[in-house]
Amino acid sequence: MSDHRRQVPRTDTLLADPQLAAAGERLGRGLVKDAVQRVQQRIRDGEVAPPEAVPAVLASLPSTASSLRPVLNATGVLVHTNLGRSPWSPAAVEAVVAASGTTDVELDLATGRRGPRGEAAIAALLAAVPAAEAALVVNNCAAALALVATALGQGKELVLARGELVEIGDGFRIPDLLVTTGARLREVGTTNRVTLGDYRGALGPDTGAVLKVHPSNFVVRGFTRQVAVAELAAALAGTGTPLVADIGSGLLESHALLLEEPDAQSTLAAGADLVLASGDKLLGGPQAGLVLGRADLVQRLRRHPLYRALRVDKTTLAGLEATLRGPRPPVQQMLAADPAHLRARADRIAARLIAAGVDARAVDSQARVGGGGAPEHPLPSAAISLPAGFAAPLRHGAPPVVGHVDGDRTLLDLRSLPPEADDDLTAAVLAVAAR
Numbered sequence: 001m002s003d004h005r006r007q008v009p010r011t012d013t014l015l016a017d018p019q020l021a022a023a024g025e026r027l028g029r030g031l032v033k034d035a036v037q038r039v040q041q042r043i044r045d046g047e048v049a050p051p052e053a054v055p056a057v058l059a060s061l062p063s064t065a066s067s068l069r070p071v072l073n074a075t076g077v078l079v080h081t082n083l084g085r086s087p088w089s090p091a092a093v094e095a096v097v098a099a100s101g102t103t104d105v106e107l108d109l110a111t112g113r114r115g116p117r118g119e120a121a122i123a124a125l126l127a128a129v130p131a132a133e134a135a136l137v138v139n140n141c142a143a144a145l146a147l148v149a150t151a152l153g154q155g156k157e158l159v160l161a162r163g164e165l166v167e168i169g170d171g172f173r174i175p176d177l178l179v180t181t182g183a184r185l186r187e188v189g190t191t192n193r194v195t196l197g198d199y200r201g202a203l204g205p206d207t208g209a210v211l212k213v214h215p216s217n218f219v220v221r222g223f224t225r226q227v228a229v230a231e232l233a234a235a236l237a238g239t240g241t242p243l244v245a246d247i248g249s250g251l252l253e254s255h256a257l258l259l260e261e262p263d264a265q266s267t268l269a270a271g272a273d274l275v276l277a278s279g280d281k282l283l284g285g286p287q288a289g290l291v292l293g294r295a296d297l298v299q300r301l302r303r304h305p306l307y308r309a310l311r312v313d314k315t316t317l318a319g320l321e322a323t324l325r326g327p328r329p330p331v332q333q334m335l336a337a338d339p340a341h342l343r344a345r346a347d348r349i350a351a352r353l354i355a356a357g358v359d360a361r362a363v364d365s366q367a368r369v370g371g372g373g374a375p376e377h378p379l380p381s382a383a384i385s386l387p388a389g390f391a392a393p394l395r396h397g398a399p400p401v402v403g404h405v406d407g408d409r410t411l412l413d414l415r416s417l418p419p420e421a422d423d424d425l426t427a428a429v430l431a432v433a434a435r
């Protein structure tokens with residue numbers, strides 16, 4: 001047995017160390033034990049001196065019992081699906097922490113009787129979208145589509161334009177989702193053009209609903225034609241056929257910077273019977289699917305057995321309500337950020353990096369909404385430009401920083417990063433430069 005091997009502190013001894021025992025209480029003993037075993041191996045390999053065992057274990061422990069780590073999003077994509085979409089407002093985080101224990105999500109404390117689940121979140125949604133008579137919250141927008149297709153389309157036809165057969169990402173296709181519910185798709189029009197006559201020709205006794213899906217992650221340009229919600233609604237008036245619009249992005253009212261993105265209020269005001277949207281895109285809250293619109297249809301969905309399988313957790317309801325009632329969430333602040341302010345931040349960070357000898361410069365850049373929203377709408381932004389070789393070590397850093405490589409430079413875009421993170425970003429770059 002080598003000297004190193006003989007000197008490796010025993011697992012029990014290390015786990016009994018007061019600091020490691022306290023870490024075990026907080027993070028779970030299994031997690032600390034794994035870290036201890038990794039450090040014991042590093043001692044055997046001669047990388048760590050035996051007296052340094054406890055500090056080495058402490059340094060290697062994650063900050064929480066989850067392996068998901070906070071990442072600095074310098075991609076310039078505001079709603080980045082791979083980075084968890086929208087970051088929450090501090091108000092939403094606080095509300096979620098408060099609701100995570102036992103909470104009155106389905107109990108009326110005044111009477112002691114069972115109360116309607118998530119009533120306050122629904123009220124906040126209805127306050128934000130006055131054109132909606134009622135609302136329902138499910139797991140995500142895909143769940144809202146599945147519920148609508150099941151409740152309104154099972155054994156019937158869903159009428160949908162061919163140009164709206166959207167793949168939303170990672171191979172998931174809305175038409176595939178719709179048909180798994182037992183609904184039949186009645187495709188109308190062509191890829192680039194659809195007319196009111198096409199829709200009219202498809203309507204009949206088998207029609208369950210007419211569905212409009214916002215092609216949120218692509219545009220068709222040139223010889224194109226679509227039928228607006230108002231036009232479709234007028235044609236469906238009196239037929240009893242519901243018009244359902246999947247707007248995706250989660251804009252509740254029209255946004256001056258994103259005039260081409262449909263919003264819930266305008267879409268309902270134009271005559272849609274139901275609007276479906278995501279909670280974690282431009283709304284800036286937790287993952288959720290929002291269903292807004294006619295009270296009788298919302299009630300039908302709520303009473304459908306499938307709803308029970310798609311309903312959301314108490315923390316989602318709390319986070320959604322706080323997003324709606326609280327201060328402007330980060331995604332909306334990022335969207336509204338003044339390009340001159342972004343450039344000033346970039347100049348400040350670049351100056352600190354240059355002073356430390358880093359090959360850095362502030363540059364103008366283009367950010368994007370992302371998350372399948374406003375694909376053709378670049379947002380003027382500013383970035384820190386570094387040699388391309390910085391990208392990987394920045395991603396491996398603590399905290400990890402994700403930018404994007406453009407030719408031989410790594411760009412760290414500031415529109416997708418809250419200003420409070422500028423110091424952490426600067427420190428991360430300096431740490432890489434010092435290696």
Ligand SMILES: *Cc1c(COP(=O)(O)O)cnc(C)c1O
Nearest residue numbers: 140141142214216247248278372
């Ligand atoms: C993003 C999107 C969806 C899927 O929403 P999730 O909340 O991710 O399930 C559905 N439809 C449209 C138009 C979208 O943009």
